Amino acid sequence: MELLSNEAIQDALNRFPEWELVDEKWLQRKYSFRKYLHGVAFVHQMAVHAQERKHHPHIVIDHTAITVSISTLDMGGLTNVDVEMVEHFDNLFEQAEK
Structure with missing residues (x-):
């Protein structure tokens, strides 16, 4: 597993425009x-997937707002696994009861 290049990070942000880059590594x-x-049900679905992948995001539940931050901590930045998780979380959100 390797850290994503700046170009690869920008490509991911273009693919997933609702996501933002924070501190150049989240x-x-x-x-x-x-x-x-x-x-909360959405968070549960994310948690199940994260546990299966053994790649856990930071999740904040603030009443009806769920903030998710993801990075590959042992690499010190973003990897393809983070982008795969972002895609999966967005797919779960599309199917979630809102």
Whole structure:
């Protein structure tokens, strides 16, 4: 596993425009839900996938807003695994009850 180049990071941000680069080593997105428990159910789905992949994001639940930050901590930055997780989380969100 290798760190993504700046070009690869920009490509990921172009593919997933709701995500932003934070501190040059985190991808972050805020998801919004109408109801608290809908957001919690979404977090549960993300947690199951993260556990299966053994790649765990930082997740903040703030009532109906869920903020997700992801990075490959042992590499000190972003890798393809982070981009794969971003794609999966966005797919889960598209299917979630909002």
